[in-house]
Amino acid sequence: MTTRLNRLRQAVSVLVVLATWHLLTAVTGVISTAALPAPAGISRRTVELLGESSFRAHISATAWRTLLASLIAVPAGVGVGFAMGLNERVKAVVAPVLYALYPMPSIALLPLLLLVIDSKSWTIIFLGAVGGFFVLVWNAMTAVEEINSVYFDVARDNGVESRYALFRELLLPGALSGLFTGIRLCLSTALLIIISVEFITADQGLGYFVWRAWGLYELSDMYGAVIVIGALGVVITYGIGQLQRRLLPWQTDTDDREFTSRR
Amino acid sequence: MWGRVASYRRTRISLKPIAALVVCWELVAYVGLINVSFYPPPSVIGQTAVETLVDGEMLGHLRASLTRVLVSLVVGGGAGVGLGLLMGWSKRLRTVLFPYVAVLYPVPKVVVLPIMFSVFGLTELSRILTMCLAVFLLVAMNTVDAVNEIDEVYFEVAVDNGAGTVGLFREVIVPGALPQIFSGLSLGFGVSFILIVVVEFIAADSGLGYVIWSSWRLFTIPKMYVALFLINLIGIVFIYGIEEIGNYLTPWQQHT
Numbered sequence: 001m002t003t004r005l006n007r008l009r010q011a012v013s014v015l016v017v018l019a020t021w022h023l024l025t026a027v028t029g030v031i032s033t034a035a036l037p038a039p040a041g042i043s044r045r046t047v048e049l050l051g052e053s054s055f056r057a058h059i060s061a062t063a064w065r066t067l068l069a070s071l072i073a074v075p076a077g078v079g080v081g082f083a084m085g086l087n088e089r090v091k092a093v094v095a096p097v098l099y100a101l102y103p104m105p106s107i108a109l110l111p112l113l114l115l116v117i118d119s120k121s122w123t124i125i126f127l128g129a130v131g132g133f134f135v136l137v138w139n140a141m142t143a144v145e146e147i148n149s150v151y152f153d154v155a156r157d158n159g160v161e162s163r164y165a166l167f168r169e170l171l172l173p174g175a176l177s178g179l180f181t182g183i184r185l186c187l188s189t190a191l192l193i194i195i196s197v198e199f200i201t202a203d204q205g206l207g208y209f210v211w212r213a214w215g216l217y218e219l220s221d222m223y224g225a226v227i228v229i230g231a232l233g234v235v236i237t238y239g240i241g242q243l244q245r246r247l248l249p250w251q252t253d254t255d256d257r258e259f260t261s262r263r
Numbered sequence: 264m265w266g267r268v269a270s271y272r273r274t275r276i277s278l279k280p281i282a283a284l285v286v287c288w289e290l291v292a293y294v295g296l297i298n299v300s301f302y303p304p305p306s307v308i309g310q311t312a313v314e315t316l317v318d319g320e321m322l323g324h325l326r327a328s329l330t331r332v333l334v335s336l337v338v339g340g341g342a343g344v345g346l347g348l349l350m351g352w353s354k355r356l357r358t359v360l361f362p363y364v365a366v367l368y369p370v371p372k373v374v375v376l377p378i379m380f381s382v383f384g385l386t387e388l389s390r391i392l393t394m395c396l397a398v399f400l401l402v403a404m405n406t407v408d409a410v411n412e413i414d415e416v417y418f419e420v421a422v423d424n425g426a427g428t429v430g431l432f433r434e435v436i437v438p439g440a441l442p443q444i445f446s447g448l449s450l451g452f453g454v455s456f457i458l459i460v461v462v463e464f465i466a467a468d469s470g471l472g473y474v475i476w477s478s479w480r481l482f483t484i485p486k487m488y489v490a491l492f493l494i495n496l497i498g499i500v501f502i503y504g505i506e507e508i509g510n511y512l513t514p515w516q517q518h519t
Contacts, residue, residue, distance in 0.1 A: 006358045013359045035381065100281065103498025107460045108472065108491055111479035115301060131457065185450070192371040192454065196461040199373060200476075207373070211465070214377035222377055230370040237369035 037220045046224040059228060061205040062194060065121065066232070069128035069190040074183055077133045081140025081182075082171065091141075098137065106130040107193060110200065124197045124205075132190035139182025143175035180244040187236045195229060206232075303485045311485035312492070321486075325493050327469040328459060332497065334391050335455045339398030340448050346399075347406020347444075348436055357407065368404050372397035372454060373461055380466070390462050397458055398451035405447025409440035442516050445509030452501050460494070471497075 018039050024030045026038035033041065049055045080098075084091040106127050117123045147170065155170050198207025206229050213222035285305045291297050292304035299307075315321035350357045350364075375396055379389035413435065421435045463472025471490040478487035510516070 009355075009358050010362045014362050103502050104491070104495045105456045105460045105498065107457055107464075108475055108494055110464075111475065111487065112301075135453070188369060188371070189453075189457075192373060193457060195371045196373045196457065199376075199461060200464050210374055210377055214380065217381075219381055222381070226370075226374045226378065229374050230366070233369035233371050234366065 034219070037223060041220055042223040042227070045220040046227050049221065049224045050228070055209070055225075058204060058206050058209045058225075061121075062191075062198065062207065062229075063232065065125050065128060065194050065205065066187070066191050066236075068125045069132060069194060070187050072125070072129040073132035073136060073186050073190060076129075077136030077182065077186060078140045078179065080133075081137045082144050082175070084137075085141040085144025085175075086171075098134070102134055106134075107196060110197065114201070120202060124194055124202065127197055128190035128194040131193040132186035135189045136182040136186035139178055139185065140175070143178025143182065144171060146178065147171070147174040176248055177244075180240060180248070184237060184240040187240065188233060191233060191236060300482075301484060303488065308485050308488045308492070312489040315486060315489060321474070321489060321493070324469055324471050324474050324490070325497075327467075328463065328471045328494070329497060331391055331394060331459055331462075331470065332452075332455055332501065335394035335398050335459075336448070336452060336501075338391075339395035339455070340402050340451055342395075343399040343402025343447070343451070344406050344444055347403040347447075348410060348432065348440065350403070350407045351410020351440065352432070352436060364400065364404060364407075368400050372400070373458060376458075376462060376466065385466070390467060393462065394455045394458050397454045401451040401454060402444070402447040405450065406440055406444050409443035409447075410436055412443070413439035438513075442509070442513050445505060445513070448509075449502065449505045452505060456498060456501075 021036075021039055025033050025036055026040065037045075080094065084094055110123070110127065113123045113126065114120070117126065151170055151174065152166075155166060160166050160169055194205070195207035195210075198205035199211045202208040206225050210222055210225045210229070213219070213225060288302070289304045289306060292299050292302065312321070346360075350360060372393065376389070376393045379393050383389040383392070417435050417439065418431070421431055426434060459470070460472040460475075463470035464476040467473050471494045474490035475487050475494075478484065478490065
C-alpha cells in the first residue's frame with residue numbers, strides 16, 4: 001500500500017519536472033528550443049538515432065571497449081586484491097607500488113600512451129582497464145581481509161585442504177558481497193574513462209559522437225547520445241545489482257530496505 | 264543501497280623505489296638507451312620545473328587546477344553530504360528525490376560537460392558545475408546509504424532519551440554516517456580527478472591538464488612531465504588529506 005503511494009509520489013515528482021520543461025521550451029518558448037530541446041523532441045530524435053546503423057556502430061564501439069576493459073580489469077583486480085588480502089608478504093611488496101601509482105589520474109598519461117600503443121582503440125581500452133583496476137583492487141583486498149578468521153579455522157578443521165577448495169568454499173562466498181560493490185565501481189569507472197577518452201581522441205564511439213554533436217551544435221543529437229550513454233551506465237549499475245541479488249540470496253534485499261523502511 | 268565502499272588503506276609511501284627509478288631513468292637516458300626527446304631525463308625535467316615555476320607560468324596553472332578540484336569538493340561534496348543526510352532522515356524527501364538520484368547516479372558524468380556548455384556557455388561556471396555535480400551525486404548516494412545503515416536501535420534510544428531533530432542529527436545521524444561519508448568523498452575526489460584532466464585537455468586554456476595536452480601537441484615534452492608530476496602531487500595531497508581528516512574526525516573507527 002505505502003509502496004504504491006510512494007510510486008505515485010515519485011511518478012508525480014518526475015511528471016512535474018518534465019511538464020515544466022515541456023512548457024518552458026515547446027509551449028511558451030521562454031527557453032528557446034535551439035538552446036534546450038524539448039523532452040518530446042529529444043526522445044523522438046533518440047529513437048531515430050537508434051534506427052540508424054551508423055549510430056549503432058558508435059554504441060557497439062563503446063560497448064565493446066567497456067567489455068574488453070572489464071575483462072582485463074576484473075580478473076586482474078580480483079586476483080591482485082585477493083592475493084594482497086590473503087598474504088601479508090604479497091601485500092608488503094605490491095601495496096606500496098599501487099599506493100604510489102594510485103594518485104596519478106591514468107587519463108593524464110594519454111599522450112604517452114598514444115606514443116607507445118599504436119591502436120587508438122586499445123589505448124582507450126587500456127586506460128579504462130587501469131582506472132577500473134585501481135578501484136576494484138582495494139575493494140577485493142578489503143573483502144577478503146574482512147572475512148572472519150574463525151571461518152578459516154573451521155574450514156581447516158573440517159578438512160578443507162586444497163587452495164581451490166578454500167577458494168570455493170570460503171573466499172568466494174565470503175568476499176562476494178564486497179566484490180560486487182567493487183566490480184560495479186570498476187565497470188562504471190571504466191565506462192567513464194572510455195567515454196572521456198573518446199571525447200578527447202577517437203573517431204568512433206558514443207563519447208566521440210557527443211563531443212562532435214556539441215561541436216556542430218546539434219543539440220538533439222547530443223542529448224540523444226547522452227541518453228544512450230546514461231542507459232549504458234544504468235544497465236551496468238543496476239545489472240550488477242540484479243546479479244548480486246540472484247547470486248547472493250542470503251543478503252537482505254537492500255533496495256527494499258533502504259528506500260521503504262524507516263520513517 | 265550499495266553496501267559499504269572500501270578504499271585504499273594507509274601505508275607509508277617509501278621514497279626509495281622512487282629515488283631508484285629517477286637514478287635509473289637518468290642513467291638510461293645518459294647512455295642513450297631511450298629517446299630523450301620523448302623521455303627526457305629527470306635532470307632536464309627538474310630544470311624545466313624550476314624555470315616554469317619561477318616565472319610563474321606553471322604556478323598559475325597549478326592554482327587553476329587546484330581551485331577547480333577544491334571548489335568541486337567543497338561545494339559538490341558539501342551539498343552532497345547535506346542532501347544525503349536529509350534524504351537519509353526524511354522518508355518523504357527520499358521518495359520524491361529517489362528517481363532523479365537513481366537515474367543520474369550511474370550516468371558517466373563527463374557527458375554533463377557539453378550539456379553545461381550548451382546551457383551556460385563556454386565558461387568556468389560550466390566546468391566547475393560539471394565537476395560539482397559528479398562529486399555531489401557520489402557523496403549524496405553514499406551519505407544516504409550511510410544513514411540507512413545506522414542501526415534502528417540508536418534512533419529509538421535517542422528519541423526515548425529526549426532527543427529532538429537537532430539532537431538526532433548531532434548525536435546519531437552525523438556521527439553514524441561519518442565514516443562512510445568520507446569513503447564517498449574519496450570516491451568523489453577520484454571522479455573529479457578524472458574529470459579535471461578531461462575538462463582541461465579539451466575545453467580549457469588553463470590548468471595542468473591543459474599544460475599536458477598542449478605541451479604534447481607543441482612538443483615541449485619536459486613541460487608535460489612537470490605538469491604530470493604536479494598533478495600527481497595534487498592527487499597525493501588530496502587522497503591522503505581526505506583520509507587523514509576522516510581518521511581525525513572518526514577516532515572510534517579502527518584503522519589497520
